[in-house]
Amino acid sequence: MGLRRGDSESGEESSGWGDGRACNATCRTRTSMTKKKSFIPLKFGGFKESLLHKPSHNSARIPNHSPRMWPRSLTPNKLALLFHSPKGKPLAQWVSPFQAFFSTHIVGDQPILVRDFILSALYDPKHGYFSQRSRSVGVLERSIKFNQLEGRKAYMKHLDKIYKDSDIAWFTPVELFKPWYAHGIAEAILRTTNLSVPLRIYEIGGGSGTCAKGIMDYIMLNAPPRVYNNMSYTSVEISSSLAEIQRETVGDVQSHSSRFRVERRDAADRSGWGDVQQEPCWVIMLEVLDNLPHDLIYSKDQASPWMEVWVQKQLDSGTLNELYKPLEDSLIKRCFEILDLDKSQTAQSSVISKAKSIWSKAFPKPQRCWLPTGCLKLLEVLHGVLPKMSLIASDFSYLPDVRIAGERAPLVSTKKDGRSSDYSSYLDAKGDADIFFPTDFWLLERMDHYCSGWMKPDKDQSSKRGKKRRTIMLDTSSFMEEFGLPSKTRTKDGYNPLLDDFKNTKFYLSVPTHNIK
Ligand SMILES: C[S@@+](CC[C@H](N)C(=O)[O-])C[C@H]1O[C@@H](n2cnc3c(N)ncnc32)[C@H](O)[C@@H]1O
Numbered sequence: 001m002g003l004r005r006g007d008s009e010s011g012e013e014s015s016g017w018g019d020g021r022a023c024n025a026t027c028r029t030r031t032s033m034t035k036k037k038s039f040i041p042l043k044f045g046g047f048k049e050s051l052l053h054k055p056s057h058n059s060a061r062i063p064n065h066s067p068r069m070w071p072r073s074l075t076p077n078k079l080a081l082l083f084h085s086p087k088g089k090p091l092a093q094w095v096s097p098f099q100a101f102f103s104t105h106i107v108g109d110q111p112i113l114v115r116d117f118i119l120s121a122l123y124d125p126k127h128g129y130f131s132q133r134s135r136s137v138g139v140l141e142r143s144i145k146f147n148q149l150e151g152r153k154a155y156m157k158h159l160d161k162i163y164k165d166s167d168i169a170w171f172t173p174v175e176l177f178k179p180w181y182a183h184g185i186a187e188a189i190l191r192t193t194n195l196s197v198p199l200r201i202y203e204i205g206g207g208s209g210t211c212a213k214g215i216m217d218y219i220m221l222n223a224p225p226r227v228y229n230n231m232s233y234t235s236v237e238i239s240s241s242l243a244e245i246q247r248e249t250v251g252d253v254q255s256h257s258s259r260f261r262v263e264r265r266d267a268a269d270r271s272g273w274g275d276v277q278q279e280p281c282w283v284i285m286l287e288v289l290d291n292l293p294h295d296l297i298y299s300k301d302q303a304s305p306w307m308e309v310w311v312q313k314q315l316d317s318g319t320l321n322e323l324y325k326p327l328e329d330s331l332i333k334r335c336f337e338i339l340d341l342d343k344s345q346t347a348q349s350s351v352i353s354k355a356k357s358i359w360s361k362a363f364p365k366p367q368r369c370w371l372p373t374g375c376l377k378l379l380e381v382l383h384g385v386l387p388k389m390s391l392i393a394s395d396f397s398y399l400p401d402v403r404i405a406g407e408r409a410p411l412v413s414t415k416k417d418g419r420s421s422d423y424s425s426y427l428d429a430k431g432d433a434d435i436f437f438p439t440d441f442w443l444l445e446r447m448d449h450y451c452s453g454w455m456k457p458d459k460d461q462s463s464k465r466g467k468k469r470r471t472i473m474l475d476t477s478s479f480m481e482e483f484g485l486p487s488k489t490r491t492k493d494g495y496n497p498l499l500d501d502f503k504n505t506k507f508y509l510s511v512p513t514h515n516i517k
Contacts (some may be wrong), residue, residue: 111312111323113332115293115373118426118435122291123238127431130239138171139208139245143178151493172287173394173476173505174211177489177498182214184484185392189215189282190223191483192390192511198230199223200281202386204267204378205288206235209246215284216256233260236267268292268378273385280512281386285393289444290436292374295332296406298324301364303357308332311427320427335371338450339443368406370437376447383451390511391448394476395439398504402438410437441473441506448510471510476502 107117122129140162149155162171174181193199199219206212212233220228233256237243243264250260265272296309307324314321327333382389399411403424412423414433429435449455454468477499480486489498 107311107313107320109313109315111310113329114296114309114311114426115331117311118293119374121429121431121433122293122435124431129429129431129434138166138175139210139249140166140171140175140178144176146489146491146497149491151491152495152497155491155495155497172207173498173502174214174286175208178210179214179217180484180488181480181498182211183218184480185211185284186215186218186222187483188392188479188509189390190219190227192509193282194280195224195227197280198232199227200279201231201233201284202281202389203233203235203284203286204237205285206237206246206262207242207286209235209249211284211286212246212260213250213252213256216250216260217253220253220255228259231259235260235262236272237262237264238266240264268374268381270381270384273381276385276387278388280388280390283382283386283389283391285391285395287395289372289375289393289395289439291434292372292378292437294408294410294437295329295335295371295373297327297332297336297369297371298322299367301366302360303353304360306336306367306369322427331373331377332371334450335373335376335447338376338446338455339369339371368409370406370408370410372408372437372440372443372447375439375444376451379447379451383448383453387452388512391509393439393444393508394479394505395508396436396504397439397441397506399436399438400504408438408440408443410435438504439506439508441508444508445471445473445510448508452512468513469510470513471508474507474509476505476507479507 107120112120120127144155144158144162146155149158159176189199189201201215203212212235216228216231216233219231233250235243235246237246243262246262250256263272297306298309299306306327308327308329310323310325311320312323313319327336382391401422402409402411403422404410404412404426410426412426412429412433412435413420414423414429423429423433426435446455448471449469452467452469474482480489480498484498486496486499490496
């Protein structure tokens with residue numbers, strides 16, 4: 001005990017601050033250390049008002065093209081190194097509650113929707129990528145002492161060594177920047193939450209438990225004692241091995257154990273949640289959205305209707321190909337409505353649609369569009385069961401060098417002989433490749449508003465609307481400058497990997513309006 005905000009959990013460096021909240025004014029500087037960050041008073045109950053979007057049907061689309069985080073060509077294998085190890089020794093077993101549709105192959109005799117193909121390819125207990133590449137969420141033995149590293153070169157060398165020594169598939173930012181990354185999230189929660197009610201936090205896909213431990217440490221040391229004493233932290237984790245690791249990580253601090261529990265289950269399965277919980281709570285999801293199943297829709301040209309894509313196996317050759325059916329699946333249709341895709345096809349004057357039809361016949365251009373149906377399903381469940389939740393999600397807003405066709409297409413990345421390479425067809429992923437998608441944060445916000453019941457599809461005439469939510473999207477660097485302690489991840493020459501490198505990741509925060517003062 002005795003740690004304060006600013007002290008490292010490994011004790012490597014101490015700021016000596018008595019109370020982190022009191023030091024915001026002087027210590028929060030930008031990377032360059034030239035510009036002092038304006039002091040944002042820490043009061044419980046509200047984001048800085050200017051940071052919060054009022055939800056709007058017309059909210060501007062966040063471009064997918066944020067600058068690259070690590071252009072793969074510039075820093076060969078560095079992106080891959082940060083997230084995937086050259087080795088990846090199977091140490092722990094990923095067990096998925098999903099039905100293994102197929103005993104020997106990802107696709108059986110019957111065609112399946114693309115999202116079911118992805119679900120199997122990633123999570124099937126026998127054939128899934130994560131089942132084979134188990135122990136894919138790495139745990140650093142000790143925090144990186146950024147302040148002792150000279151600069152970028154030294155940091156990269158250090159990372160290389162960590163990957164070589166650890167035999168781990170990949171390290172996520174919360175792990176690489178522990179405990180500071182989790183502390184930033186805890187600070188965001190403390191600034192926003194109503195502390196007169198017990199603090200309840202849910203984390204979906206907590207990986208190794210590093211976020212949970214960091215947040216609980218921070219609250220224990222920085223919030224009024226009653227907040228820590230009355231808090232609960234529930235982790236919903238699909239992987240049994242990771243659930244076990246989380247228990248161990250958080251259990252390191254004895255007092256956390258009675259406030260922390262892991263439920264091993266699929267968070268998108270409504271039945272696991274039990275009764276609706278009306279109390280305010282927080283839901284955290286770090287790098288979970290990118291690995292959730294997606295669907296694919298296809299249109300053979302600019303004027304033809306969208307079709308849903310199924311995957312089927314050629315019985316004679318065993319090869320996989322796509323099958324197109326009219327839109328029927330209800331999850332795909334809901335996602336389609338939220339995207340307003342049908343509007344773009346139907347709400348045109350007859351002159352325009354005639355011209356378009358002629359043009360598309362002369363110059364047909366097939367269209368493909370990936371839909372985050374797994375995320376939609378998860379949000380529907382979360383809003384249904386936790387109507388007063390506040391949400392913090394972080395993920396990739398953009399992925400470089402994607403070879404798969406279509407809007408919001410994934411990277412399908414495999415590794416052979418320690419080298420990573422990308423497939424040009426998702427159908428090649430048969431348990432040997434990671435499939436990860438960029439998050440369209442504009443769409444995430446829309447889905448959030450639909451699932452809360454505030455935005456309604458045009459066809460829905462019911463008068464009952466949910467309450468407005470306030471939302472904000474921040475680059476990781478902005479989030480960490482706002483809520484974290486950037487000085488802790490800065491190297492001697494001023495290079496700050498957390499602020500400088502994570503250009504293609506964002507945070508999404510969404511709070512119900514009753515939380516705002
Ligand atoms: C890419 S890892 C990220 C881990 C951790 N959040 C981090 O940032 O280090 C994705 C995590 O989500 C979990 N996960 C994926 N789908 C899930 C689901 N439907 N329900 C619960 N957990 C899920 C995985 O088991 C894993 O822990």
